[in-house]
Amino acid sequence: MKKVLLLVLMFLILSPVGAVERQLRYEDVKSNDEGVYIFFSSLAKLSNEVLELVVEEGNATSKFELLDTIVNKTLWELPYYRSIGVGARIEKFLKPFIKMRDGLRDVKTGQAEFFRWYNVLKKSRSFSAYSKAASALILMKNGRDTIVEASKEIKSLNFIMENGSVKRIDVNFEDNIERLDRLIDYYSRLLERLKVPEGFFVNVSKLNPYATEPVIIYGAGEGLKNIILYVGNESFDVGSPFSITYSFPRPGVYEVYATAVNGSRLVKSNIIVVNVTKMPTKIVVEKRVYGYVSTPLVLSGSLVDALSRPLANRTLLVISSGEETYVITDVNGVFRKIYSLDSLGTINVRILFEGDDVYENSSASVTLVFLRLPVTLKIEGEEKARIGSTYRVYGEALGLRNGTLLIYVDNRTHGSVNVRNSKFTFNLTFEVPGTHEIFVAFPGDNTHAPAKSNVLVVKVYVPPYAEVAGFILLLILMYAVFRITKRKRSKKKITLHDIIAGVEEREEEKRSVREAYRWLYKRLISQYGLKPSITPRELYRFLSKERFAPYLRKVTAIHEVHVYGMRRLPSKTVKDFFRSLSVLIISKIIGEEL
Incomplete structure (x- = not known):
């Protein structure tokens, strides 16, 4: 794998x-x-x-x-x-x-x-x-x-x-x-x-090699002395058995044989005739090379022989748009030429190597394709928006310095925005609650390709004024009952009945704070997708960076003292609890901190 x-x-x-x-x-x-x-x-x-x-x-x-x-x-x-x-x-x-x-x-x-x-x-x-x-x-x-x-x-x-x-x-x-x-x-x-023994012999690994192609020449002459190997006009002193790697320098017909001394006689081996031809060449280059308008495009390739070896310092003829120019390969056989085009289009290039007395000729054709410059659009904004409020979108247009973009809301055009220095921003106002999708698009021009941004999904909500107002009224009534009960208790003599009633009042007081906090607790964990096992203190720590956090901290602290600590709260503390709770609700749901 x-x-x-x-x-x-x-x-x-x-x-x-x-x-x-x-x-x-x-x-x-x-x-x-x-x-x-x-x-x-x-x-x-x-x-x-x-x-x-x-x-x-x-x-x-x-x-x-x-x-x-x-x-x-x-x-x-x-x-x-x-x-x-x-x-x-x-x-x-x-x-x-x-x-x-x-x-x-x-x-x-x-x-x-x-x-x-x-x-x-x-x-x-x-x-x-x-x-x-x-x-x-x-x-x-x-x-x-x-x-x-x-x-x-x-x-x-x-x-x-x-x-x-x-x-x-x-x-x-x-x-x-x-x-x-x-x-x-x-x-x-x-x-x-x-x-298979055969006395005094020579052989060549390839009888029809290309010029400069390595071949192996080998042989043997058991019991012979002073063995000399002849390859064309060259000679080599060898032993027995022998093998050498040799490259014939240029095309032609070569004789390969050896001589040696056998006792007092000079003996000669068999003769191998080698027919050497020109080395084929190849211009290695892509058939299609892509670039962008108004941007330099480097056409590069290499000239190699049949063994993929680079050919250095060779002149190539380059023909394009009716013009002829020459390029020379470097030590690695590589050549290059720079082109440019100011509009969409193609350039057909023909590259020719004329060859010489060692190497065959070769050619290649290339199509240069000039594309419009790519544009990447990206927008971002808040995940939620209040109905009727101003919603701001920020964006970036990579590859486009200045231009005009079309704004789409729910797949319908909704005006346009201008790009300045690759940045843009615009405002929207939503009159219908629900989920809305926003994106921007660039239609393209002579030098830049069309583009579409990511889709920004926004949830538009209606603030629950009636619910908030009703709950605040309930808080006021609960607090009023608490104050009246406390005043009546302070003017009467304490009896056994009063003690029992007082316990019931304290339980009612405890229940009022507990029920109020429970309502808030359920709303918050539901809105933020939290587990119901989270404790009040863990809930506060999770929301400690929200703007209503100071009020949540006070409400949580009073709730813990009253419910978990089972302590009776002074009227001032109860008043602080309901005031903080009311401000927290308004600040969170309506979005306007008092």
């Missing part, structure tokens, strides 16, 4: 969506190596997965092609990274991955060739099949050495994290390299069992 996720991540990185999509985003590379580390760590894991498939003798083609594509695309984007001041860092990190890619290609290719010729050898026992299988094995060994070198370089890279710490890529290449060594040794033992 992790492997699948990694591939999905890589495909997303590669997707040419939008005008600034690149292997590494600007925000990931501008200040530190945090984003770069994530990218190259993923690339290292992918490389190790390719190696693992090879040692398991599985099909590594699709993952290798993905790795090859990512490395090449990052390579030709180096001019962009240089333009933002991070090109040297990216190039330093990329180099060992290019080496890793090349080593994996040699191992993968050598393994496929070994399977092919070993199967032929088992049936034919021919020296030709034996020599080709041996050549494939040598290619695998060379690739193995390249992988070892690249893995050490990758694991020595230092990445500076956002917090200033240094981090290194932690991928276990060693286990798969050890498995690769065992696999190559196993292949060698298989080949040794079917060895």
Whole structure:
């Protein structure tokens, strides 16, 4: 599953969506190596997965092609990274991955060739099949050495994290390299069992290579001395057996053979005729490149050969809008050219490499698409509004400095608002209670694309004046009864009946405060969505930042003393309780603090 996720991540990185999509985003590379580390760590894991498939003798083609594509695309984007001041860092990190890619290609290719010729050898026992299988094995060994070198370089890279710490890529290449060594040794033992001796001989791994393409020249001459290998006009002193990696410098027909001394006689090996052709080339560039009007668009690509090796200092002809210009590839084979357009439209570009005596010609076509600048609209406001009151909306228009926006309320136009310095604000008045939706939209112009903001949902309510007034009247009556009862009690002699009545009065007094607080408590936990298990003191702490908090604190404190502490309240305290409760209710529900 992790492997699948990694591939999905890589495909997303590669997707040419939008005008600034690149292997590494600007925000990931501008200040530190945090984003770069994530990218190259993923690339290292992918490389190790390719190696693992090879040692398991599985099909590594699709993952290798993905790795090859990512490395090449990052390579030709180096001019962009240089333009933002991070090109040297990216190039330093990329180099060992290019080496890793090349080593994996040699191992993968050598393994496929070994399977092919070993199967032929088992049936034919021919020296030709034996020599080709041996050549494939040598290619695998060379690739193995390249992988070892690249893995050490990758694991020595230092990445500076956002917090200033240094981090290194932690991928276990060693286990798969050890498995690769065992696999190559196993292949060698298989080949040794079917060895076909043939005296003094030479062979070439590929008889029709491209110019500059590495091939392996190998041979043997048991019991011979002073063996000299001849390749065209060059000669090399070798032993027995021998193998060298050689690249033919230019197209032509070459003879490869060897001489040696056998006792007192000079002997000569067989002659191999090698037909070398021009190296094919390819201009690697996106078919469609996106940019924005009135904004410079950098067209970049690379010139590579058939082995994906960059070709430096080569001149390319660029034809666009009837004009011809020339660009020269840098040391990484990368070229770039800047275009701009003041309105919507496209530019068709043709890029040509004429070739030379070593490399074939190639060409590519690109369509530059200029889009209108994107605009992002965002609005915000309170979640609730009182009917008939002024409701204020604040907004921001990213990508649009000045312009006019349309206001929509419940999907109907409701006027317009002007944007100044990417900011705007407007007022609304709601005459109908209920839930309303607000958004703004920009119709677009010649340089900016249409846009729609987020939807702001507002609940418009009607203040319950009658309910509040009735409850306040009830509070007044409760307080009046309390005062009258207290005065009557103070003028009479105390009897047993009076004591009982007094207890009942105190219970009534306690019940009045308790019932009043209970009404408030239920309203508050319902409005704020709180659990009914919350205590009065916890309720106060939760609402301590509300503007009515001072009144809630006083009401809560009196309630706790009277109900939980079972203490009789002085008339002044009861009066404070009902006054604070009344002000709290009016302040909270009506929104006008007395």
